[in-house]
Amino acid sequence: MSDLSLFTRQLQTGAPQTEILNSPGDLARFAVDGRAPALVVLPATVEDVAVTLKLASEHRLTVLPVGGSTQLGLGQPPERYDLALCTARLNRILEHEAADLTCSVQAGITLAALQQQLAIKGQFLALDPPDSEHATIGGILAANSSGPQRLRYGSARDLVIGLRVVLGDGTIARSGGKVVKNVAGYDLNKLYIGSLGTLGVIVEANFKLIPRAEEEQTLLVACRDASTAMEIVISLLSSVVTPTALELLDRAAQQQLPGQAVQATSATSYLLAIAFSGGAKAVVRQIADARAAAAHQGGAPQNTLEGANHDGFWAAVRAQQHGPVTCKVSLLINSVASFLARAQAICQEQQLTSSVIAHAGSGLVYLQLGPSDAVDRLAMAISQLRALALSDKGSLVITNAPTALKARINVWGEPRPDLRLMKILKQRFDPQYTLVKGRFVGGI
Amino acid sequence: MALDTQAKAALVEALGAVVGARYVLSSDYDLMLYEYDASIDRARPDVVVFPASTAEVSAIVKLANQRNIPFVARGAGTGLSGGAIPLQGGIVIAFQRMNRILDIDYRNLRAIVQPGVVNLHLSNAMTPNGFYYVPDPSSQKSCTIGGNVGENSGGPHTLIYGVTTNHVLGLEVVLPDGEIVEVGGPTFDTPGYDLTGLLVGSEGTLGIVTSITVRIVHQAEAVKTLVGIFNTVDDASNTVSGIVEAGIIPAALEMMDQIILQAVEDYIHAGYPQDAAAVLLIEVEGLRDTVDEQVSRVVAVCEANHARAVRIANDEQERQLLWRGRKEAFGAVGRISHEFYVQDGVVPRTKLPYVLDRVNAICASYGLRVGNVFHAGDGNLHPLILFDSQVPGEVEKVRQAGFDILKVCADAGGSITGEHGVGMEKSDAMPLIFSDDDLAVMQRVRDAFNPHNLCNPGKVFPTPGRCADIKLVIGQQRSPAYAQAEAEGAWH
Numbered sequence: 001m002s003d004l005s006l007f008t009r010q011l012q013t014g015a016p017q018t019e020i021l022n023s024p025g026d027l028a029r030f031a032v033d034g035r036a037p038a039l040v041v042l043p044a045t046v047e048d049v050a051v052t053l054k055l056a057s058e059h060r061l062t063v064l065p066v067g068g069s070t071q072l073g074l075g076q077p078p079e080r081y082d083l084a085l086c087t088a089r090l091n092r093i094l095e096h097e098a099a100d101l102t103c104s105v106q107a108g109i110t111l112a113a114l115q116q117q118l119a120i121k122g123q124f125l126a127l128d129p130p131d132s133e134h135a136t137i138g139g140i141l142a143a144n145s146s147g148p149q150r151l152r153y154g155s156a157r158d159l160v161i162g163l164r165v166v167l168g169d170g171t172i173a174r175s176g177g178k179v180v181k182n183v184a185g186y187d188l189n190k191l192y193i194g195s196l197g198t199l200g201v202i203v204e205a206n207f208k209l210i211p212r213a214e215e216e217q218t219l220l221v222a223c224r225d226a227s228t229a230m231e232i233v234i235s236l237l238s239s240v241v242t243p244t245a246l247e248l249l250d251r252a253a254q255q256q257l258p259g260q261a262v263q264a265t266s267a268t269s270y271l272l273a274i275a276f277s278g279g280a281k282a283v284v285r286q287i288a289d290a291r292a293a294a295a296h297q298g299g300a301p302q303n304t305l306e307g308a309n310h311d312g313f314w315a316a317v318r319a320q321q322h323g324p325v326t327c328k329v330s331l332l333i334n335s336v337a338s339f340l341a342r343a344q345a346i347c348q349e350q351q352l353t354s355s356v357i358a359h360a361g362s363g364l365v366y367l368q369l370g371p372s373d374a375v376d377r378l379a380m381a382i383s384q385l386r387a388l389a390l391s392d393k394g395s396l397v398i399t400n401a402p403t404a405l406k407a408r409i410n411v412w413g414e415p416r417p418d419l420r421l422m423k424i425l426k427q428r429f430d431p432q433y434t435l436v437k438g439r440f441v442g443g444i
Numbered sequence: 445m446a447l448d449t450q451a452k453a454a455l456v457e458a459l460g461a462v463v464g465a466r467y468v469l470s471s472d473y474d475l476m477l478y479e480y481d482a483s484i485d486r487a488r489p490d491v492v493v494f495p496a497s498t499a500e501v502s503a504i505v506k507l508a509n510q511r512n513i514p515f516v517a518r519g520a521g522t523g524l525s526g527g528a529i530p531l532q533g534g535i536v537i538a539f540q541r542m543n544r545i546l547d548i549d550y551r552n553l554r555a556i557v558q559p560g561v562v563n564l565h566l567s568n569a570m571t572p573n574g575f576y577y578v579p580d581p582s583s584q585k586s587c588t589i590g591g592n593v594g595e596n597s598g599g600p601h602t603l604i605y606g607v608t609t610n611h612v613l614g615l616e617v618v619l620p621d622g623e624i625v626e627v628g629g630p631t632f633d634t635p636g637y638d639l640t641g642l643l644v645g646s647e648g649t650l651g652i653v654t655s656i657t658v659r660i661v662h663q664a665e666a667v668k669t670l671v672g673i674f675n676t677v678d679d680a681s682n683t684v685s686g687i688v689e690a691g692i693i694p695a696a697l698e699m700m701d702q703i704i705l706q707a708v709e710d711y712i713h714a715g716y717p718q719d720a721a722a723v724l725l726i727e728v729e730g731l732r733d734t735v736d737e738q739v740s741r742v743v744a745v746c747e748a749n750h751a752r753a754v755r756i757a758n759d760e761q762e763r764q765l766l767w768r769g770r771k772e773a774f775g776a777v778g779r780i781s782h783e784f785y786v787q788d789g790v791v792p793r794t795k796l797p798y799v800l801d802r803v804n805a806i807c808a809s810y811g812l813r814v815g816n817v818f819h820a821g822d823g824n825l826h827p828l829i830l831f832d833s834q835v836p837g838e839v840e841k842v843r844q845a846g847f848d849i850l851k852v853c854a855d856a857g858g859s860i861t862g863e864h865g866v867g868m869e870k871s872d873a874m875p876l877i878f879s880d881d882d883l884a885v886m887q888r889v890r891d892a893f894n895p896h897n898l899c900n901p902g903k904v905f906p907t908p909g910r911c912a913d914i915k916l917v918i919g920q921q922r923s924p925a926y927a928q929a930e931a932e933g934a935w936h
Contacts, residue, residue: 099689100792157641158610173885177877179790181822182859183596183645184866184877186886190641211691234551240665282734330631334551363631394631412635418627422637428888441636
C-alpha cells in the first residue's frame with residue numbers, strides 16, 4: 001500500500017468533508033508544466049486545510065496550493081508535485097463591514113464574485129489583475145497579481161490588512177488584523193504576498209476597500225513614439241492630477257482591442273490611455289488638464305471613453321497582461337521609452353513577434369512574445385532584455401512560458417544576494433519542503 | 445547586563461578604530477543621554493557609537509557579534525515604545541552622522557536617504573519643486589526616516605495615502621551578523637519575497653537599515669481644513685463613521701475631546717472652543733475646483749450629526765495654527781498634568797463611540813482623568829491618562845487602566861498599536877491579539893534573521909516572567925531629550 005492511499009484514508013477520516021479527485025481528467029486540469037499531481041484535494045474548511053497539510057507533511061508528500069489556475073504558468077517547473085490543494089470550496093465572504101471600508105474573505109472566492117458583492121454597498125477592492133472571473137483572492141495574493149489601477153491604489157501589499165495562513169506543517173497562523181492601521185508584530189502579510197505558496201497556504205484575507213467613484217473616464221492619446229508618450233506620463237505624474245491608470249499600448253497591442261474603442265490613426269505607433277476616476281467635476285477637469293498636457297508634449301489627444309466602452313477597453317487591456325509567452329519587466333519610469341525602443345530592435349533581430357502594454361506610470365512593461373515554439377530565439381531575446389532591465393536597477397520575470405523555454409532560461413533571473421535570507425526563511429517556515437519545491441526564486 | 449571595565453575599555457578601543465575615537469561615547473555622563481527615548485523607558489548602554497558609513501555599521505555589528513554584545517540602532521530618540529532603548533545594555537548605534545539625502549529623482553518619483561535624515565527635511569528639500577514625502581508623524585521635525593522605517597510610523601495624513609511601509613521600496617540593510625544586503629529597489633515587484641515589507645516595522649530586531657529608497661509624490665493643488673464642533677463625543681464619533689460611509693476619504697480626520705481642547709487652547713490659542721465635548725479637525729485636499737464640493741459634503745455630515753458649528757480655516761495661517769494645536773496637544777497636556785500615560789490602540793471606525801465610552805468608563809472606574817486626541821479616521825486612539833505618582837497606588841491603577849483599554853480595543857476587533865510600535869511597552873499585550881501559534885511564526889522570522897538575538901533584544905515578543913512595566917511620563921523627572929522632543933512637537 002503506497003503512502004498515497006494511506007494518506008487518502010487518513011484524510012477521509014481526519015477531514016471527512018474534504019473532496020478528493022483522482023480521475024485522469026481532473027488531475028490533468030491541475031497539471032503544472034506538463035506535470036500532473038497524484039491527487040487533487042478540495043478542503044471545505046480552514047481546519048481541513050490544516051489537516052491536509054499536516055498529513056501531507058507526515059507522509060512526505062508535496063503540496064501545491066491552487067486557486068483558479070490562472071497563474072499556474074508562473075515559476076520554474078516543480079521538482080515534485082503530489083497533491084494539488086484547491087481552495088475553490090473556501091469561497092465565502094466572512095464579513096463586509098461597509099461602514100469601516102473593510103472586508104474579510106476566504107481565499108477561494110473569485111475576484112469577480114467578491115467585487116459583485118462589494119458593489120452592492122458601493123465599494124470595491126482596488127485590485128484589477130486579468131481574468132477576475134477565474135482568479136481567486138488567494139491566487140492573486142500568492143502571485144502578487146495586479147493591474148493598471150495600481151498606479152492610484154497600489155498593489156496587494158498596500159491593500160491587505162490581515163491574512164490567515166496554514167503553514168506546511170499544518171500550523172494555522174494569523175498576521176495583521178482587521179483594522180486599517182496596525183503595527184503589532186512583524187508584517188508577515190508582506191512576506192506571504194507574492195511568495196507563490198512557498199511559505200504557506202493563504203486561506204483568509206482581510207482588505208481595506210475603496211468607495212466606488214461617481215465617474216470614470218479615459219482619454220486616449222496617439223503618440224508617434226514611446227518617448228513622446230513617456231514625456232506625457234512624466235509630466236502628468238509631476239502635476240496635480242491623479243490618474244487612476246496610465247497605460248501605454250504599442251501598435252500590436254492596439255490591434256487586439258475591441259474595434260469601436262479606439263479611433264487612433266494607423267500612424268499611431270503608441271497609444272496612451274489616461275484614466276481618471278472620482279467626482280464628475282474632478283474627472284472633467286483632469287481630462288481637460290491631461291488633454292492639454294498631452295498636446296503640449298507632442299501627443300495627439302483622441303476621444304474619451306466612458307461607460308461600457310471604457311470598461312470594455314480596460315478589460316481588453318488587462319487581458320493582454322497574460323499570454324503564452326509573457327515577460328513582466330519592472331523599470332524606472334524614465335527608462336521605459338528607451339527599453340521599448342531596444343526591445344523592438346531585439347525582437348526584430350531575433351525574428352520574434354511582440355506586443356507591449358505597460359503600466360507606464362508604474363514602470364511595469366508586459367511584453368508578449370511569439371512564436372512560442374521559437375525557444376532558442378526567445379531565450380536569446382529575453383536574456384538580452386533582462387540584461388537591459390538589470391542594468392537600470394530593474395528586473396524581468398517571465399510570467400508565462402512553455403516548459404521548454406523554462407529549461408533554457410530561468411523565469412526569475414539570476415538570484416540576488418538576498419536569496420540567502422529567502423532560503424533561511426523558507427527553511428524556518430517549511431523545512432521539509434511540504435509546499436512544492438522548485439517553482440520560486442532560487443529553486444525555493 | 446553591563447560590561448566589566450576591561451571588556452568595555454577593549455570595546456571602546458575597537459570601536460574607536462572603526463569610526464575614530466571621537467565618535468565613541470563611553471562616560472557615564474554621555475551615556476545617560478542615550479538611556480531613554482520619548483517613552484521614558486530607561487536602560488543605559490555601555491557605549492554609544494556614531495558611524496559615518498554602511499561599512500562602519502557593518503564593522504560595528506561584526507565586532508559586537510565577536511564579543512557577544514547586544515546592539516540597538518537609534519535615530520532621534522522620539523520613539524514612543526522603547527524601540528531604541530538598549531534593554532540589555534551593549535552598543536547603541538546612533539545615526540546622527542548618516543543624515544544625507546543621497547538622491548532626489550523627480551522624473552522617477554524616488555528619493556534615496558540615509559537613515560539619519562530628519563523626516564521633515566526630506567519634504568522641505570522638495571518643496572520648491574512641488575513634491576513631498578507623505579508619512580508625517582507628529583514628531584516629523586525631529587524624528588528620522590530610519591526610525592520611521594523601524595517603527596512603520598504613521599501620522600495624521602496617512603489616512604488616505606498610507607503609512608511608512610506604503611512609501612518604502614528598497615533598503616540597504618546591515619544584517620544582525622554584519623553582512624550588508626540590499627532588498628527591494630527603486631522599481632516595483634522585485635522578484636522573491638518582499639523583504640522590504642517585512643523589515644519595515646520590524647522595530648530594529650531584524651537588522652539595521654543604512655539606506656532607504658522611498659516614493660515621492662506631487663503636492664495637491666488645494667487643501668481645506670475645517671473644524672467640526674460637537675456637544676457630545678458620540679456625535680463626533682458618528683460623524684467620523686458618517687464621513688467614511690459617505691464615500692469621502694479626507695486627507696486627515698482627527699478628534700480632540702474636552703480635556704485636550706482646554707489644554708490646547710490655554711497653550712496655543714488656536715481658536716478651539718473650550719466648552720465643546722469634542723472637535724473634529726478635518727482636512728480635504730485635491731483639485732481647487734473640487735475641494736469646495738468635498739468640504740460641503742463633510743459639513744453636511746457634521747450637521748446631520750448635530751454639530752454645534754463647523755468652522756473652515758480662512759487662510760494658511762489659520763490652518764497652520766489649527767494643526768499646531770493638534771500636533772502639540774501632548775505638550776499642552778503636560779502643562780495641566782505633570783504626568784500622563786499615552787496609549788495607542790486601534791479599533792474599527794464604527795466601534796469608536798462604544799470604545800470611547802469604555803475608555804472613559806475604565807478611567808473613571810479607577811478614578812483617573814483621561815483626554816483623547818487621536819487619528820479618528822483610522823480608528824487609531826491615543827488616550828492620555830493623567831495621574832499623580834505621589835498618590836499611593838495611582839501608578840498601578842494607570843498600568844491596569846492602560847491594559848484594560850488595550851483589551852477593549854482587541855475585543856472590538858482592533859489592535860494594540862497603530863503606529864507607536866510594540867517595543868518594550870506592549871510586548872506583554874501581544875497575546876491579546878495573537879495566538880501562541882501566531883507569535884511562534886513571528887519568532888521563526890526573528891530566528892531566521894537574528895538567531896543570536898543580539899540585535900535589539902527584549903522587544904516585540906512577550907517575555908515570560910517579566911512583569912509588564914508601564915512606562916510613565918514623569919513630569920518632574922523629565923529628561924532633556926524628553927523636554928526637547930516635547931518642544932519640537934514630537935508627539936502624535
